[in-house]
Every structure is written in C-alpha cells, then in structure tokens.
Amino acid sequence: MTPLASPRRPPHTPRYLLRVLAFSLALSPTSAFAQDASEADGTPEASTEAPREDRDEERTAPEDEGAPDATKSLTEAPTHTADPTREKRRARGPLVVTGTRRAQRIEDSPVPVTVIDRDAIEASGARDVSEILAAQAGAELVPTVGGTGVRLQGMDSDYVLILVDGQRVAGRVNGVVDLDRFNARNIEQVEVLRGPGSALYGADAMAGVINIITRKSKEPYEAEATLGYGQRNQIEAGGRAGMNREGWRAHLEANHRQADGYDLSPQDIFSTGSAYNETQAGAGGALDLGEHWELGARGSYLLRRQERVDPGASRAVFDRLNAYEDGLASIYAQHEGQGRLRTTATFQVFRNQFFYDQRRSDALDRYEDSSESQAIVESVYERTLSDTNILTLGVEGALHRFDSERLEGGGGARDRLALFAQDEWFFGDAQQLVLMPGIRLDLDSQYGFHPSPALSARYQVFEDLNLLGSAAMAYRAPSFQELLLDFENPAVGYVIEGNPDLEPETSRSFQLGAQWRPLERLDVEINLFWNELDNLIGTTTTESAGAGQALVFSYKNIASARTRGLESMLRLRPGKGVRLELGYTLTDTLDRDQSRPLEGRAPHRLSFTFGADRLPLGLKANLRAQLTSARTYYFDGTTELAEPEIAPPSALVDAHLWRDFGDHFSVSLQGTNLLNQGDARFLPIAPRALFAALSARY
Structure with missing residues (x-):
C-alpha cells in the first residue's frame, strides 16, 4: 500500500480552478457593487474570539473592551435608534458568522446558533471536534465505520453540513465527515447552526451546519507547544507559532497523534476501535493592501492511518489497513468600502485507501483506492442599504469529482452554480423585530435546478427575552456512490448498483425558540423543531436471486420521515470562576413507511457541564x-432483526483538571469515559482512559 501515491486520475488543478473562477465571478452581481461603492473608513477584520479574561467578568462586563469594535462594522445592524441599554447588552456575547454569513453578536442572531469558544475548548480538554461537541445539547455523536459523525435534530450525519472557515469540507465516508480529523489545537471556535441551512449553504444542510473557525495569530509574536501521553499508548505532540505585525499576520502549525486500538468483546479476536497514527501540518496568513483591501491564504495537509481486525463471511478474518489524506489550499480577497466583498477560492483533495488482508489466504484480499476533489469559488457581498436594511448577495461555482474503481466508469463529476440572497430588515424604535427572508438557487449538472427558500425572525419581547422563529426548505444531493456505485461482494453473495436517476432528498422545517436572561448570571434557551423529510434515498431489491445468482440491490427515492422535539439549555454563573450548563433534548421520530421510530434515536438526552477556575492549590477543573x-x-449490520433490540441507557462522563504556572506553562490531567461505558454493538466507544499533558506558550 502506498498512501502517498498520486491519484489515478488527477484533476488538472490550474484549469480546474480557472474554470470555477470564471464561472463564479463572471456572473457575480457583486462586482458592480464593489466598483461603484464610494470609499469609507476601513474596519479591522472582526475577530471571533472575546478577550482571554475571566469568563464571568467577560459575560457581565458593561463593555467588551478587548474585543474588536464590532458595533462599528460596516455591516452591523443599524443602531442609531437603539437605546443605550440594548447597546450594553449587544457587547456581551461572542461574534458568530454561520447563521447569517456576517459577523454579529450571538444574541442578535435571528437563527439559533450555539458557540463553543476557545476558552470553553481549552477548559474541556477536548482534542478534536468530536470531543468539543461531546456534551453539547442537541448534538449526538455517532461512531460509524466512516469515523465519528454527529446527529442533529434526529437526523444522521448525512444531513449535517461541515464547514471550515465557512467553506464546505470534502471527504465523506459512508456519508460521514469524520470529526476526529479536526485537531482542537487549531480551532478558535465551533459554531453549530441548528435547523436547515440550505438557503445560504446549499446541499447537505437539512439538519444543520457546523462551522469550524480556525485560529489566527493575535499577538506580535506567539508560540505554543504541547506534549502528552495516556493509556492505550496515546501520544500527542504539537506546536504552533505565529506573528501579527502591522499590515500582516502569519502562522505555522504541526501536530502528531497516535493511539492503540481497543476491543469491547474479548471473547473474539476482532477489533472494536482502530489503532491510529495521524500527522497534520498547516500554515496561513493575511496581508493588508492599503486601507480597504486584504488578501489571505491557508493550506493544510493531513495523513491518518488506521488498523484493525475485521470479521468476514465463512469465519474469514481480515487485517484492515485504512489510510486517508486530506490536502487543502484556500485563498481569499476582501474589500471593504460602503459594503464588504469577499471572494474565496478553495481546492481540496481527499484520498481514501483500504487494504483488506485475509489471514491464511489471499482469496478475498482486496485493495480500494478512491479520490475526491472539489474546487469552489464563492463571492459574498454585504451592504447596509438603509438604516433598517442589510442585504447579502452571493454567487458560488463548484466542480466536484470522485474517482473509485467501485463506481461505474471509474468515477464521476458534476458542476454546480448557485446564487443566493438574504435581506435583513429591522423594525421598531429599538429594532425589536428582525425579519430575514433568504433564498438560494442551485443549478447542478446532475439533478438540475433546486431552490431553497427560508424565512427567519427574531422579536425582542422584553429587554432580556427574545423569541426566534424560522421556516425553511432544504435538501441533500445524492452522493456519487448512490448515483454510480458498482460493487459486488461474492463472499456474501450480493451486488449493489447505483441509480443515476436519483433526485435530491428534501425537507421542510419549522423552528420556534426563546432566549431569556431572567437574572444577570442566568441564561435560558429553548428551541422547538419539526422537520418533514421526503424523497429519502433507501435500498431496494431490483432482481430476484435465482439459484447460484447474487441478490442485486439499488438505491431509490422511497422513504419519508418526521423528526420533532425540543432542545433546551440553561447556563448559570453562580460565582466568580464557576460555570454550570444543563441541557435537555427531547427527540420524537417517525419512519412513515415503516410506521416506527427511526433507528438508534434516543428520545431523551441530558447534558451537564461544570467548571471551576479557583480551586485550592491554583487548580482548575x-x-x-x-x-x-x-x-x-432494527438491523444488525445489513440484516434485519426478527425482533427490535433495545440498547440500554448510557452515561458518558469526562473530567479535566489542570494548573497554570504563570503565563507560560500548564500541566493537565484528563479522564475520558470515566464510567467505562460502551459495548461492541450499540456503543462502540473507547474505554476509560487517563491522559496527562504539559503545555508551554509564549
């Protein structure tokens, strides 16, 4: 196996990018806006991180003095009529960009967005995005063959769009973007948009959007390094260095992680979790060109190898080696005048290789090599048209290719052009009411034209009580595997064929929520959701199996479903350095074709987080x-059970204890899955483990 080998059919990268660039910018309605805009005072780039201060003081301070002057942004909500009390409240929350594609305080967002900022990431001890989301209300982690996915509002990972710095991520394996591949050390904050996001982001955002915001250099000179070791031979080593000088900034990062596999069923020789070895490196920077222009770029490379022992048919045993590579390059140009125009071009290649080595035989040995590449160019223009109106326009062009021997013809490709618009209106003397209609029009070479409209609203009932509501339509595009798969498993006796006539899966969604601050140190959030899913893609038998013939399956738009429920979160700061969060999620699902709940959905989930920063001996926990x-x-793998089986309740508990020694050193001890939950069938997670680390920073 050669993980670093070149793909069999590499895309012609320069021509690929030029086609997309011309495709997008030639039709961009924003070019004329940018050229005609008269110059205005420049505004520094809005940061997504609040100052590194005590979290209680930060939440209750009348002004966020250390943060960028976001209230003077060229694309801020009009505030000339807002009262001083509202301005005081507006400066409290962190900045978010996912819900509306423009930076705004979280309490001003008309859509429900959860933010896990850098302070919360460091306090949790999380080492990747899956651990960052582990105790978030409304987010359910799902271990799969393709990695750790996330379920939102009762919908699987296939329906959750993953972004990095607002750009779509390639590399779904069995519908899952593995959240373990995103190292927490490189992340500034994670934003979770609950509910459909197709009106802004297009396909695959039926359940929501998770936007991973990467770190940027903030200090003139900064550096940090971490070295850790834990049970299961967990080893982590990583470092980061950066500069932020007048007119430019840059950073470099490198990380290595590895761990042994685990087995939750010792009565057999098969693995439950894979051993892994991962190396990642990246760099980024930005350059100010005068008062109004900024250019930036980033790039990253990841190589992850996984090994495990798998069962096969007829008692066959396989050693499985899986290696995937993820390479990304992105550049952007941003102009700020009376409006803001940002154009981003991203090229990403994700290569995935499997090697199955049958023990004591080579009859069923198999090697698979697939490569996914995508090039996306996007232009987004924001402008305040009046004291009560902010307009956002965008155009996106994309080319997507997937190469695999398992696909008919060895692979497939498709092009997409999208136009989207969003108009944010403010009503009332203090802008108590915000209405935000939006629509995205996608034209795809595979499935044609698809519109995605949405309407969101926020109403300030009292100073500390906001109501939020939205109605939206969303969709998921058929994957290349569903369209073109041509796979035969002679050992088991079945064939799976793709269906090029598949149509997108669609949904209609309704959200209604409230944000309430009854006390200065208490916040309460509630969100009710109802999602109707239609045209869902499922497998069906296309040919009867005669004597000695394999059973043939294919994909069809055959199913419909419903998910509904409640998401709630209570945040309490009872004293300095003390934080308490309590979340509850109620999920009710229905498979309309089978007249039963969707498989694997828990009706009730309760999350709890407690933090204390002023313990004896200088400890924090x-x-x-x-x-x-x-x-x-209802299924055991691909076989339907005679009777449904019930997986027992589970309780996952993690703890993180650390101490800072001045401003430059810290020592930490982390315990994961402290109650040692898990089983090989229904909850294949890693057993209890301790992990210690030493960090240095400058």
Whole structure:
C-alpha cells in the first residue's frame, strides 16, 4: 500500500480552478457593487474570539473592551435608534458568522446558533471536534465505520453540513465527515447552526451546519507547544507559532497523534476501535493592501492511518489497513468600502485507501483506492442599504469529482452554480423585530435546478427575552456512490448498483425558540423543531436471486420521515470562576413507511457541564456528562432483526483538571469515559482512559 501515491486520475488543478473562477465571478452581481461603492473608513477584520479574561467578568462586563469594535462594522445592524441599554447588552456575547454569513453578536442572531469558544475548548480538554461537541445539547455523536459523525435534530450525519472557515469540507465516508480529523489545537471556535441551512449553504444542510473557525495569530509574536501521553499508548505532540505585525499576520502549525486500538468483546479476536497514527501540518496568513483591501491564504495537509481486525463471511478474518489524506489550499480577497466583498477560492483533495488482508489466504484480499476533489469559488457581498436594511448577495461555482474503481466508469463529476440572497430588515424604535427572508438557487449538472427558500425572525419581547422563529426548505444531493456505485461482494453473495436517476432528498422545517436572561448570571434557551423529510434515498431489491445468482440491490427515492422535539439549555454563573450548563433534548421520530421510530434515536438526552477556575492549590477543573436514554435498533449490520433490540441507557462522563504556572506553562490531567461505558454493538466507544499533558506558550 502506498498512501502517498498520486491519484489515478488527477484533476488538472490550474484549469480546474480557472474554470470555477470564471464561472463564479463572471456572473457575480457583486462586482458592480464593489466598483461603484464610494470609499469609507476601513474596519479591522472582526475577530471571533472575546478577550482571554475571566469568563464571568467577560459575560457581565458593561463593555467588551478587548474585543474588536464590532458595533462599528460596516455591516452591523443599524443602531442609531437603539437605546443605550440594548447597546450594553449587544457587547456581551461572542461574534458568530454561520447563521447569517456576517459577523454579529450571538444574541442578535435571528437563527439559533450555539458557540463553543476557545476558552470553553481549552477548559474541556477536548482534542478534536468530536470531543468539543461531546456534551453539547442537541448534538449526538455517532461512531460509524466512516469515523465519528454527529446527529442533529434526529437526523444522521448525512444531513449535517461541515464547514471550515465557512467553506464546505470534502471527504465523506459512508456519508460521514469524520470529526476526529479536526485537531482542537487549531480551532478558535465551533459554531453549530441548528435547523436547515440550505438557503445560504446549499446541499447537505437539512439538519444543520457546523462551522469550524480556525485560529489566527493575535499577538506580535506567539508560540505554543504541547506534549502528552495516556493509556492505550496515546501520544500527542504539537506546536504552533505565529506573528501579527502591522499590515500582516502569519502562522505555522504541526501536530502528531497516535493511539492503540481497543476491543469491547474479548471473547473474539476482532477489533472494536482502530489503532491510529495521524500527522497534520498547516500554515496561513493575511496581508493588508492599503486601507480597504486584504488578501489571505491557508493550506493544510493531513495523513491518518488506521488498523484493525475485521470479521468476514465463512469465519474469514481480515487485517484492515485504512489510510486517508486530506490536502487543502484556500485563498481569499476582501474589500471593504460602503459594503464588504469577499471572494474565496478553495481546492481540496481527499484520498481514501483500504487494504483488506485475509489471514491464511489471499482469496478475498482486496485493495480500494478512491479520490475526491472539489474546487469552489464563492463571492459574498454585504451592504447596509438603509438604516433598517442589510442585504447579502452571493454567487458560488463548484466542480466536484470522485474517482473509485467501485463506481461505474471509474468515477464521476458534476458542476454546480448557485446564487443566493438574504435581506435583513429591522423594525421598531429599538429594532425589536428582525425579519430575514433568504433564498438560494442551485443549478447542478446532475439533478438540475433546486431552490431553497427560508424565512427567519427574531422579536425582542422584553429587554432580556427574545423569541426566534424560522421556516425553511432544504435538501441533500445524492452522493456519487448512490448515483454510480458498482460493487459486488461474492463472499456474501450480493451486488449493489447505483441509480443515476436519483433526485435530491428534501425537507421542510419549522423552528420556534426563546432566549431569556431572567437574572444577570442566568441564561435560558429553548428551541422547538419539526422537520418533514421526503424523497429519502433507501435500498431496494431490483432482481430476484435465482439459484447460484447474487441478490442485486439499488438505491431509490422511497422513504419519508418526521423528526420533532425540543432542545433546551440553561447556563448559570453562580460565582466568580464557576460555570454550570444543563441541557435537555427531547427527540420524537417517525419512519412513515415503516410506521416506527427511526433507528438508534434516543428520545431523551441530558447534558451537564461544570467548571471551576479557583480551586485550592491554583487548580482548575471541568466536568461534563451526557446521559442518553434507551435506543431501538432494527438491523444488525445489513440484516434485519426478527425482533427490535433495545440498547440500554448510557452515561458518558469526562473530567479535566489542570494548573497554570504563570503565563507560560500548564500541566493537565484528563479522564475520558470515566464510567467505562460502551459495548461492541450499540456503543462502540473507547474505554476509560487517563491522559496527562504539559503545555508551554509564549
């Protein structure tokens, strides 16, 4: 196996990017806006991180003095009529960009967005995005063959769009973008948009959007390094260095992680979790060109190898080696005048290789090599048209290719052009009411034209009580595997064929929520959701199996479903340095074709986080837990069970204890899965483990 070998059919990268660039910019309605805009005072780039201060003081301070002057942004909500009390409240929350594609305070967002900022990431001890989301209300981690996915509002990872700095991520394996591949050390904050996001982001955002915001250099000179070791031979080593000088900034990062596999069923020789070895490196920077222009770029490369022992048919045993590579390059140009125009070009290649080595035989040995590449150019223009109106326009062009021997013809390709618009209106003397209609029009070479409209609203009932509501349509495009798969498993006796006539899966969604601050140190959030899913893609038998013939399956738009429920979160700061978060999620699902709940969904989930920063001996601690009710399963792999099986409730508890020695050193001890939950069938997670680390920073 050669993980670093070149793909069989590499895209012609320069021509690929030029085609997309011309495709997007030639039709961009924003070029004329940018050229005609008269010059205005420049505004520094809005940072997504609040100052590194005590979290209680930060939340209750009348002014966020260390943060960028976001209230003077060229694309801010009009505030000339807002009262001083509202301005005081507006400066409290962190900046978010996912819900509306423009930087705004979280309490001003008309859509429900959860933010996990850098302070919360460090306090949790999380080492990747899956651990960052582990105790978040409404987010359910799902271990799969393709990696760790996330379920939102009762919908699987296939329906959750993953972004990095607002750009779509390639590399879904069995519909899952593996959240373990995103190192927490490189992340500034994670934003979770609950509910459809197709009106802004296009396909695959039926359940929501997770936007991973990467770190940027903030200090004139900064550096940090971490070295850690834990049970299961967990080893982590990483470092980061950066500069932020007048007119430019840059950073470099490199990380290595590895761990042994684990087995939750010792009665056999098969693995439950894979051993892995991962190396990642990246760099980025930005350059100010005068008062109004900024150019930036980033690039990254990841290589992850995984090994495990798998069962096969007829008692065959396989050693499986999996290696995937993820390479990304992105550049952007931003102009700020009376409006803001940002154009971004991203090229990404994700290569995935499997090697199955049958023990004591080579009859069923198999090697698979697939490569996914995508090039996307996007232009987004924001402008305040009046004291009560902010307009956002965008155009996106994309080329997407997937190469695999398992696909008919060895692979496939498709082009996409999208136009989107969003108009934010403010009503009332203090802007109590915000209405935000939006629509995205996608034209895809595979499935044609698809519109995605949405309407969101926020109403300030009282100074500390906001109501939020939205109605939206969203969709998921058929994957290349569903369209073109041509796979035969002679050992088991079945064939799976793709269906090029598949149509997108669609949904209609309704959200209604409230944000309430009854006390200065208490916040309460509630969100009700109802999602109707249609045209869902499922497998069906296309040919009857005669004597000695394999059973043939294919994909069809055959199913419909419903998910509904409640997401709630309570945040309490009872004293300085003390934080308490309590979340509850109620999920009710229905498979309309089978007249039963969707498989594996827990009706009830309770999350809990407790943090204390002023313990004796200078210690700090963070405890988090997630309690999940029983879940119903109807299948064992691909075989339907005679009777449904019930997975027992689970309680996952993690703890993080650390001490800072001045401003430059810290020592930490982390315990994961402290109650040692998990089983090989229904909850294949890693057993209890301790991990210690030493960090230095400048």
